[in-house]
Amino acid sequence: MASKSNQPYKGQANLSILFGDDDTDKFAKTSVSLLSIELPSSQPRRYFDSQAMQSLVESIKRDGILQPLLVRPLNNDRYELVAGERRYRAATEVGLKEVPVVIRQLTQQQALHIALIENLQREDLNPIEETEGILEFLSSQLEVCQDDVIRLLYRMQNDIQRQNDNVIIQPEAETIIKLFTQLGVMSWESFVSNRLALLKLPERIIEALRKGQIEYTKAKAIAKVKDEQARNELLDTAIADNLSLTQIKERVAALKAMFGKEKAEETLKNQMKVTLSKVYKSKAWNDPKKQKRLQKILAELDSLL
Missing domain, CATH: 3.90.1530.10 (Conserved hypothetical protein from pyrococcus furiosus pfu- 392566-001, ParB domain)
Structure with missing residues (x-):
């Protein structure tokens, strides 16, 4: 940067x-x-x-x-x-x-332009505010809504990836490239790859970023925890204890393993319930051929337990 x-x-x-x-x-x-x-x-x-x-x-x-x-x-x-x-x-x-x-x-329009530029040059600007400020700046210059700006940026990224070169032919895309050059903050490619995803983070993480309580690399790592309570607890701990990115990633991996195990256990329980329901409905024990197989299965299950 x-x-x-x-x-x-x-x-x-x-x-x-x-x-x-x-x-x-x-x-x-x-x-x-x-x-x-x-x-x-x-x-x-x-x-x-x-x-x-x-x-x-x-x-x-x-x-x-x-x-x-x-x-x-x-x-x-x-x-x-x-x-x-x-x-x-x-x-x-x-x-x-x-x-x-x-x-x-x-x-x-001129007043908004200057206000946005001044805001983007703050030394204490956090990544969420910077991302929102750049989007608002692009929106005001292109005279379109921010959702249209985001769609255009993703389309530019897709065009580059499909063509395997850096040829941008849309007039709006050329304008965006010039505006990013004028801002001098980051390239449009880096903005699409690293910043737009921040706006999709959970609200509590966005608020922590907005307040400058945590770096955005740590925030993105914490966001990988899908369980809301566990994610919020990790966020609070990361802020209070100033955890490093490595420490956060280790805790995220541990949480994923724990929740993965719990999910597997819950899946197995559900499978057992479904299977037992089928057994009762089919009355398989009335079939002499199936009785022996059921007895064998039950014996193995009893031994397992």
């Missing part, structure tokens, strides 16, 4: 994505009332680490807000937050009356 410090959309350079100008000093900077800023209806970011937030709160108490928030003007001296939600929330907790902002005339 490329280092985020080497990626093209970093910090205030976000603005140059839309306006082709790296000189952010030219943008109008001012201060506005914190109460005049509204959060957008669509929020790319969903989870905020409590420790990181508290650290930012202490920093703002000590030094103030060093990097302005990016907002776009609405009606009646109101503004919508485009980028800087952590700073906005921390400023609210500190009780600031005014905050420094950069005001830009942006369409809703």
Whole structure:
């Protein structure tokens, strides 16, 4: 994965994505009332680490807000937050009356674009948020729903595997390749192979990933346990004891063996019930030829037990 410090959309350079100008000093900077800023209806970011937030709160108490928030003007001296939600929330907790902002005339689509890019450049971004953010970014750029994006990505993967080469001819596929190159996070192939599967994980594992409690390689290993209670117990233990991936795989294998044995036992019990039911229904003991065979089978069973 490329280092985020080497990626093209970093910090205030976000603005140059839309306006082709790296000189952010030219943008109008001012201060506005914190109460005049509204959060957008669509929020790319969903989870905020409590420790990181508290650290930012202490920093703002000590030094103030060093990097302005990016907002776009609405009606009646109101503004919508485009980028800087952590700073906005921390400023609210500190009780600031005014905050420094950069005001830009942006369409809703442009605002969402910048918000998604900023979200994808966070240092503390967890794999679930990153996967969801990339999907939302692709969806906004292609102007299709996320389900259509996922279907297109899988179709691209299937096309490559069938053709045994890297020729992509669909216009949408070419656009996706360019967007992944611009993001600089990972290749589209790696995203399809390693990230889309995360969205199919059990909800508790997804929540742990979202909170940054566990790495996604460990999460995928734990998800192989089909029994929900056993899976949740292993997840809790892995988080509490910081189990290594090797330790998790060993426990998963042990659980699979245990549940495999229990399943085999249950299957045998069911087979016994079905067979006995057939014996009673057929009244095989009334047939002299079958009596001897039944007696022999029963004797072997009695000996076995």
